[in-house]
Amino acid sequence: xxxxxxxxxxxxxxxxxxxxxxxHEMSGPTMxxxxxxxxxxxxxxxRVRDVVAEVLDEFDRTFSKWREDSEIxxxxxxxxxxxxxxxxxxxxxxxxxxxxxxxxxxxxxxPTVEPLMRLYRAAKVAAQSGEDVxxxxxxxxxxxxxxxxxxxxxxxxxxxxxRPGIELDLDGIVAGACLxxxxxxxxxxxxxxxxxxxTGEIYCYGEKASxxxxxxxxxxxxxxxxxxxxxxxxxxxxxxAVCTSGDxxxxxxxxxxxxxxxxxDPRTGSNSETAVVSATVLAASxxxxxxxxxxxxxxxxxxxxxxxDRVRSELQPAALLLVRDEAQGGLRAIYHDWPATxx
Numbered sequence: 001x002x003x004x005x006x007x008x009x010x011x012x013x014x015x016x017x018x019x020x021x022x023x024h025e026m027s028g029p030t031m032x033x034x035x036x037x038x039x040x041x042x043x044x045x046x047r048v049r050d051v052v053a054e055v056l057d058e059f060d061r062t063f064s065k066w067r068e069d070s071e072i073x074x075x076x077x078x079x080x081x082x083x084x085x086x087x088x089x090x091x092x093x094x095x096x097x098x099x100x101x102x103x104x105x106x107x108x109x110x111p112t113v114e115p116l117m118r119l120y121r122a123a124k125v126a127a128q129s130g131e132d133v134x135x136x137x138x139x140x141x142x143x144x145x146x147x148x149x150x151x152x153x154x155x156x157x158x159x160x161x162x163r164p165g166i167e168l169d170l171d172g173i174v175a176g177a178c179l180x181x182x183x184x185x186x187x188x189x190x191x192x193x194x195x196x197x198x199t200g201e202i203y204c205y206g207e208k209a210s211x212x213x214x215x216x217x218x219x220x221x222x223x224x225x226x227x228x229x230x231x232x233x234x235x236x237x238x239x240x241a242v243c244t245s246g247d248x249x250x251x252x253x254x255x256x257x258x259x260x261x262x263x264x265d266p267r268t269g270s271n272s273e274t275a276v277v278s279a280t281v282l283a284a285s286x287x288x289x290x291x292x293x294x295x296x297x298x299x300x301x302x303x304x305x306x307x308x309d310r311v312r313s314e315l316q317p318a319a320l321l322l323v324r325d326e327a328q329g330g331l332r333a334i335y336h337d338w339p340a341t342x343x
Contacts, residue, residue, distance in 0.1 A: 020209050021040045021041075021208075021209055022040070023038050023039070023040055023208060024038065024039050024040070024045050024048070025037070025038045026045070026048070026049055026052065030056050030060070030198065030199070031059075031060070031064075031174070031175060031178075031198065031199050032066075032199075033199040033200065034199070035052070035056065035196075035197060035198045035199070036195075036196075036197040037052055037182075037194065037195070037196055037197075038194065038195040038196075038208075039186065039191050039193065039194040039195070040191075040192060040193045040194075040206070040207075040208060040209070041190065041191050041192045041193065042190075043189055043190050043191050047189060048186065048189070048191060051182075051185050051186060051189055052182065054185075055178065055181055055182045055185055056178070056182075056198075058090070059090075059174060059177070059178045059181075062088065062090055062091055063091075063094075063170055063171075063174045065114075065169070065171075071087070071088060071091050072091070072168055072170060075087065075091070075159060075168060076114070076167045076168055078159075078161075079159075079161045079164070079165070079166045079167060079168065080164060080165060080167075081164050082161040082162070082163060082164040082166075083161070084158050084159065084160050084161070085158065085159040086157065086158050086159075087154070087157055087158065087159050088157075089157065090181075092154050092157045092158075092159070093177075094170060094173060094174065094177045094287065095111065095152075095154055095159065095168070095170065096154045097173065097177070097287055097288070097291075098111035098149075098170055098172075098173050098291060099111065099149055099152060099153070099154065101173070101288065101291040101292065101295065102149035103149070104307065104310065104311050104315075105292070105295035105298075105299065105307050106299075106307070107148075107149060107266055107267050108265065108266070108267070108294075108295040108296075108298040108299045108303075108307070109172060109266075109291050109292070109294050109295035109298070110147060110148070110149045110266035110267075111149060111152070111168055111169060111170050111172070111173070112146075112147050112148055112149055112151065112152060112166050112167065112168060112169070112266070113147055113169050113264065113266045114167035114168060114169035115142075115143035115144075115146045115147060115165075115167055116140070116143045116144065116147060116264050116266070116269055117169050117171075117262075117264075118143070118167075119135060119139055119140065119143055120135070120260070120262055120264070123135055123254075123260065124260075127254070127260075133254055133260075134254050134256050135254065135260060140269040140270070141269065143269060144268070144269035146165045146166060146167065147166075147266050147269070148163075148166070149266075150162070151163050151166050152166060152168070172290060172291055172294045173287050173290050173291040174290075175198045175199040175200075175201045175243075175286075175290055176201055176203075176241065176243055176285070176286035176287035176288070176289055176290025176291065177286070177287040177290075178198050179196050179198050179201060179202075179203040179241065179286035179287075180203065180241075180285055180286050180287055182196055182198070182203075183196060183203050183205055183286075187205070191206075192206045193205060193206025193207050193208060193214075194206065195208070195214045200244070201241070201242075201243040201244075201286060201289070201290055202216050202237070202241065202242040202243065202286075203240070203241045203242075203286045204216065204237035204238065204239070204240055204242075205238065205239045205240075206238070206239075207238065213236035213237060213238045214236070214237045214238070215234055215235070215236055215237070216234065216235060216236075216237045216242045217231035217232075217233070217234040217235075218231065218232050218233050218234070218235075218242075218244060218278075218280045218320060219231065219232065219244070219278075220232035220331075221246055221277050221278050221322060221331065222330055222331060232320075232322065232331075232333070233320065233333075233342055233343055234342065235339060235341060235342025236341055236342070239284065240282055240283075240284070241281075241282065241283050241284070241285060241286035241288075241289040241290075242280065242281075242282055242289070243280070243281050243283075243286060243289035243290045243292075243293045244278060244279065244280040244281075244293055245263065245278070245279050245293035245294045245296070245297050246277055246278040246279070246297070247261045247262075247263045247271075247272065247277055247278075247297060263294065263297050263298065264298075265298045266298075272297050272298045272300075274297065274298070274299070274300030274301065275300065275301060275323045275324045275325070276296060276297055276299075276300055276301055276304065276321050276322070276323050277322055277323070277324055277331070278297075278320075278321070278322040279292075279293045279294075279296035279297050279304070279319060279320070279321050279322075280293065280319065280320040281293045281296065281317050281318070281319050282317060282318040282319070282338070282339075283315060283316065283317045283318075284316065285315075288315050288317065289317065292311075292315070292317055292319070295307065296308075296319060296321060301321060301323055301334060304319070304321060305321075305334070305336055308336050308337070312337070317336075317337070318335075318336060318337040318338045318339065319334075319335075319336040319337070319338065320333060320334070320335055320336075320338055321333070321334040321336070322334075
């Protein structure tokens, strides 16, 4: 997912407080991007740092596609020949949720998209090296044949594959799942409030000061053209995940003059061509918000809203879709159950 969310400072009313609590902050690299943790309370910073490092390391060992000893690569090796794979509870839980979201979104989000993503990554590296690159239709079609969440199931912690050659890619949900676990672990050690950012996905709980929530902003995609971040909207966040997906970064120009970006429709193997350029999802679970954001980019304005209606009672998401519309200054906002305080 893209780094499309920024954390803002205290609301103006905090200035009236005689003694605003100290906000501790730490940051560093993770998952090919970075993390930021801001927290309040009396828990020693060293203790918080240990918890953060432990959670990030656990998720790296479980889900990284860049280390040979990770669990997901072991699972993919089993999947190559359709062997069952006995998963750890964390892996099984995240995969089960990913499959649930895949079913709920009619496959617009799909955790088996790795063959297609491998093609994209190789093409992007070649384009950055100055090569003329086109995603060959035959290669895309071959990758597409190996994609399908219906070929994967989890039963009592064991992953089963209905056909050989499936490969899992959980990048579209892992940052959110990491946030959910990080928030739970920090609560366990007594941290009363925190702003958590993993690869640009956000989860906030508690307050920054008494009566003062954390404030989160959704980046305006138009600002990206100038190489800066500017807020489209901002909203207070208490016990809330805020996750954004967009197609306006992480792209390259193919030899045929077409822009190729990292958001593909798993059902067709082609880049998503909807008018939605940015989808921000609010939910109690960051993993749910993370995966739904990707699906909404693929689904587009109308199908996306139908899916949101379908999952409203179970997952209770809210969403902000930013849609290309030259008649309205380049972007049109569609709010779906979005809080009035965030408009």
